[in-house]
Structure formats: C-alpha cells, structure tokens
Amino acid sequence: MPNLAERDAAVLWHPYTQMQTAPLPxxxxxxxxxxxxxxxxxxxxxxxxxxxxxxxxxxxxxxxRRVGEQLQQLAHVMFAGFTHAPAVELAEGLLGVLPPNQRRVFYSDNGATAIEVALKMAVQYFYHRGQPERRTLVAFRDSYHGDTFGAMAVSARSAFTAPFAELLFDVQYIDVPVPGREAAALAQLDAILQQHAVAAFIFEPLVLGTAGMVMYEPAALDALIRRCHAAGALCIADEVMTGFGRTGRLFAADFLTEQPDLFCLSKGLTGGTMALGATTCTAAIYEAFLSEDRARTFFHGHSYTANPVACAAGLASLELLLTPESAADRARIEARHAAFAGELRGQPGIRAVRQRGTILAVEFGAADTSSYFSRLRDEFYALGLARGVVLRPLGNIVYVLPPYCMQDDELALVYEVLRAMRALVLRPADAPAATHLPEFPLND
Structure with a gap:
C-alpha cells in the first residue's frame, strides 16, 4: 500500500510548489x-x-476545547440576517485591542479576502461621497498582499503576477522607506497625491513579509500616513502577518502616532486553528454606506462569513494572547532574537540581519543573493529539515517567526541551524552543492 505522501502525490496540487521537481511532502x-x-x-x-x-x-x-464546544452548539449559520455570540464577542474583543478609531468588523475567510474587502470599502466609500474619480491605489513597490486579483494588483509585479499582468488594475508604487530612503519615498508619495485622485494607500506596517522581512521605522510610516490623510486619502494597514504580537506590540500600528483607517487581519487571528479573516474600519467609512437606498449596500460576502467555530477559535486565541504569560513569552523570544542577531551581524557570509519583536531575518551573502529563486533556498530548506527544523527560506533570506510557546532550548536549535547555513555559504566556490546533510537525533 502507498504511504500518505505517495497517495498525496497522486491526487493533490500544493501551493507555491513546482510539482514536477518537488520531493514528496x-x-x-x-x-x-x-x-x-x-x-x-x-x-x-x-x-x-x-x-x-x-x-x-x-x-x-x-x-x-472551545472549538469542540462550539461544534456541539452551532457549526454554521449564514451571516446575512443572522448573528451569533462568537462573532459578536470576537468583534468586541478585536475592537478593544485595536486603535480606538476602529469601530466596525467585517468578517471574511483569509488574508487575501480581508484585503479585497478593504480595497472595495475604500473605493466605494468615495463613490458614495460623490467622488467616484477617487479610485487610485498606492502601495509599496516590493509589497505582497495576497493571491486574489485585487490583492495581486496592489502587490509588487513579479514572477507571481506576471501571467496576469494585463488583467490587473494599475497601481501607483512608492519605495519602501527603509533607513536612508525615507525622503525619497515621501517625495514619491507627494507627487502621486498631486497628480492622482487617491482613494487609499495600502501597506504592510514596519515589516514586508514576502519581500524578505524588509523592515522600516514607525516615524517613516507616520509621515506617509500623515501626508495621505492631509490629502483626504484613506490608509489600509495589512496586519495579516504583523498582527497579534509579532512585532513586539499587539499590532504594528501600536508603534504609530498616525492611525490607519482600515485594518486587515487573518493568519494569527485564530491562533493557527482555522481559516478566518477580518477587516475593520472607522465609523466614518461604515456610515458612508448607511442609507434608505439599498444600492448603497456593501455587496460583498462569503458562504462561511463569521463561521461560529472559527470565531470561537479566534476568541480563545485572543484571550490567550492577552495573558501575562503570553506577553512574557513574546518578550523572551524578542530578547533571544536580539542577542543572536548581535552575534551574527558583521560575520562573513552574512549580508544583513533584521529583527523586530519575534521576527528575525538573516540575509546570507552569495553570488546570486537577493533572489527568491536563489540556489541557496533548496539547500537551506533541506538542511533545516535534516536537523529537525522547519524553515522556509525566501531565496537567500531565512526568517524565524516562531510560535510564542517555543522554549529557549528550541530556539537554540534554530540558531544552530542558521549557523550551519552560514557555513554552507562560506564553502569554497568550487565545492559542489550539498547532496547529503547530516541529521541530528530527533527522538531522544
């Protein structure tokens, strides 16, 4: 009888995977x-x-336990014309920890759909205000916001989006305001705001994930948001990755003085248990859709909008996140990351080390660096698995983004794998690629 991986290979198609060359999962x-x-x-x-x-x-x-209890009570009900306690309580909880300008929650299924909702809300908001010409969207040049069409359109043009280029709506791009590029990004935004009727600026706050965990400072983002608001444009924070404590605070926006008008949430929303997305907005955006005229309705929805089981999982995860124990774990991981980052910086084979909160990224130097298709990617991935650690390199950039329960000895194992990756980078130029990597004992 074939094993589970072989049965998988006969019937399944995996994401971000070249199925012809990939090993069995x-x-x-x-x-x-x-x-x-x-x-x-x-x-x-x-x-x-x-x-x-x-x-x-x-x-x-x-x-x-909370998921099991909810399954025995109510598995699902359509969310048009009906409601239920998990959806209400999770929304109340989210609005209680988000910036105080956030007043309404709209549920969807995942990060990309949360983005789609925010984009449609922003454009339709101006439509209802009698400004249909305000439909230009602004994004960072290296951004990634998801794989549905609207989310692709506001993401960087890349190999991910190339087959669909002619189908994506135009977006105005500005540089990421990394240290040394803040003034250039602000000047680019100023020019766009002067030349276009901008509906919204969408951004990954402080950390661009798929771009390689590229990081920039809160002051730079504050300046961009301030310019947008002065011009009457909305700001959309894609906190799908950065939300729920990843950056060292509950949300990356907690580092800011200026606050976004819409937030997109998913990933950690249910603690990694079930699929759920949420888009939150200000009272002004919500009120622009209120009318006796049904044509002003926000016509968007999903079959599993506000699924009670997913909302119950989200509420349980949020309660765990707000405990002192979780805060202590996040602070501990942040401190361990910072110490290890200090060890790596300036060493041969290391181009850059970036860290914010529980997110650590190491950029390894090599002949074909800074590429998602770097030859190092597969070697790094295999090395991690051989030593019992799951890491998913972004080309030559390897990031660590652990569950908050990860203990110090487990973090030490991850750091040891990163040291071994540096050794791979430093091998002689004529050395062959690694074909066999020694395994650590995994089941002591």
Missing part, C-alpha cells in the same frame, strides 16, 4: 507545542509557525 499526523509530528515518528520544530499563523502552539488544549 512530509506527512504530518500530529502537533504538540512548537513541534510537528510526521507519520514516521520524526519531529520537526515549526520555526515559521506554519506560514505565520500559529501563535500559541499546535493542538492547544484551550482552543481545542
């Missing part, structure tokens, strides 16, 4: 804390929180 049968358990008994430390979604660890008993 690892069949995972369980999770415990920061660890994933494969069907052969091997354990893998989940150093990327399963694509940035897992906050508190796998199979967390508190979330599992």
């Amino acid at each position: 690892i069949a995972v049968v369980g999770g415990e804390g920061a660890w994933l358990i494969a069907d052969d008994g091997r354990r893998y430390l989940d150093a990327v929180a399963s694509w940035w979604v897992n906050l508190h660890g796998h199979a967390h008993p508190v979330i599992a």
Whole structure:
C-alpha cells in the first residue's frame, strides 16, 4: 500500500510548489507545542509557525476545547440576517485591542479576502461621497498582499503576477522607506497625491513579509500616513502577518502616532486553528454606506462569513494572547532574537540581519543573493529539515517567526541551524552543492 505522501502525490496540487521537481511532502499526523509530528515518528520544530499563523502552539488544549464546544452548539449559520455570540464577542474583543478609531468588523475567510474587502470599502466609500474619480491605489513597490486579483494588483509585479499582468488594475508604487530612503519615498508619495485622485494607500506596517522581512521605522510610516490623510486619502494597514504580537506590540500600528483607517487581519487571528479573516474600519467609512437606498449596500460576502467555530477559535486565541504569560513569552523570544542577531551581524557570509519583536531575518551573502529563486533556498530548506527544523527560506533570506510557546532550548536549535547555513555559504566556490546533510537525533 502507498504511504500518505505517495497517495498525496497522486491526487493533490500544493501551493507555491513546482510539482514536477518537488520531493514528496512530509506527512504530518500530529502537533504538540512548537513541534510537528510526521507519520514516521520524526519531529520537526515549526520555526515559521506554519506560514505565520500559529501563535500559541499546535493542538492547544484551550482552543481545542472551545472549538469542540462550539461544534456541539452551532457549526454554521449564514451571516446575512443572522448573528451569533462568537462573532459578536470576537468583534468586541478585536475592537478593544485595536486603535480606538476602529469601530466596525467585517468578517471574511483569509488574508487575501480581508484585503479585497478593504480595497472595495475604500473605493466605494468615495463613490458614495460623490467622488467616484477617487479610485487610485498606492502601495509599496516590493509589497505582497495576497493571491486574489485585487490583492495581486496592489502587490509588487513579479514572477507571481506576471501571467496576469494585463488583467490587473494599475497601481501607483512608492519605495519602501527603509533607513536612508525615507525622503525619497515621501517625495514619491507627494507627487502621486498631486497628480492622482487617491482613494487609499495600502501597506504592510514596519515589516514586508514576502519581500524578505524588509523592515522600516514607525516615524517613516507616520509621515506617509500623515501626508495621505492631509490629502483626504484613506490608509489600509495589512496586519495579516504583523498582527497579534509579532512585532513586539499587539499590532504594528501600536508603534504609530498616525492611525490607519482600515485594518486587515487573518493568519494569527485564530491562533493557527482555522481559516478566518477580518477587516475593520472607522465609523466614518461604515456610515458612508448607511442609507434608505439599498444600492448603497456593501455587496460583498462569503458562504462561511463569521463561521461560529472559527470565531470561537479566534476568541480563545485572543484571550490567550492577552495573558501575562503570553506577553512574557513574546518578550523572551524578542530578547533571544536580539542577542543572536548581535552575534551574527558583521560575520562573513552574512549580508544583513533584521529583527523586530519575534521576527528575525538573516540575509546570507552569495553570488546570486537577493533572489527568491536563489540556489541557496533548496539547500537551506533541506538542511533545516535534516536537523529537525522547519524553515522556509525566501531565496537567500531565512526568517524565524516562531510560535510564542517555543522554549529557549528550541530556539537554540534554530540558531544552530542558521549557523550551519552560514557555513554552507562560506564553502569554497568550487565545492559542489550539498547532496547529503547530516541529521541530528530527533527522538531522544
């Protein structure tokens, strides 16, 4: 009988995977804390929180219990004309921790749909205000906001979007205001605001994930938001990745003086348990849709909008996030990352080390650096797995974004793998690519 991975290969198509050349996937049968358990008994430390979604660890008993209780009470009901306690309580909880200008929550299914909702809200807001010409959107040149068409349109033009280029609406781009580029980004935004009727500026606050965990400072973002608001444009914070404590505060916007008008949330929203997205907005945006005229309705929805089970998971995750224990874990991971970043900076083979909160990114130097298709990517990925650590390199950039339950000895294992990656980079130029990587004992 074929094993689970072989059965998978016969019927499934995986995301971001070249199916012709990819090895068989690892069949995972369980999770415990920061660890994933494969069907052969091997354990893998989940150093990327399963694509940035897992906050508190796998199979967390508190979330599992709340999900089970909700399944026995109400699994789903359509959200047009109906409501339920988990949706109301989660919305109340989110509005209680987001900036105080956020007043309404609109649920969807994932990060990309949360982005779509925000874009449509922004454009329709001006339509209802009698300014239909205000439909230009501004984004960072290296941004990524998702894979649906609207989300692709406001993302960087790249290999991800090339087949669809002619189908994507035009967007005005500005540079990311990394240190040394703040004035240039602000000047570019000023020029766009003068020449175009801008509806909204959408951004990943402080950290651009898929771009390689590119980081910039709050003051630079404050200046951009201030300019947009002065020109009457809205600002959309894509906190799909940065939200729920990743940057060292509950939201990246908590570092800001100027506040966005809309927030997009997903990933950590349910603690990595179930699919759920949310878009929040100010009272002014919500009120622009209120009318006796039904044509002013926000015509957007999903079959599983505000699914009660997902909302119950989100509420349990939020309650865990707000405990003193979770705050202490985030501070501990941040301190450990900062110490390790200090060790790596300036060493041979290291181009850059970036860190904010629990997010650590190491950019390794090589002949073909700064490329998503770097030859180092596959070697780094294989090295991590051989040593029992799941890392998903962005080309030559390797990031660590762990569940908050990850302990110091587990972080030490991750750091040891990063040191081994540096050794790969420093091998002689004529040395062949690694074909066999020694394994650490994983099941002591």
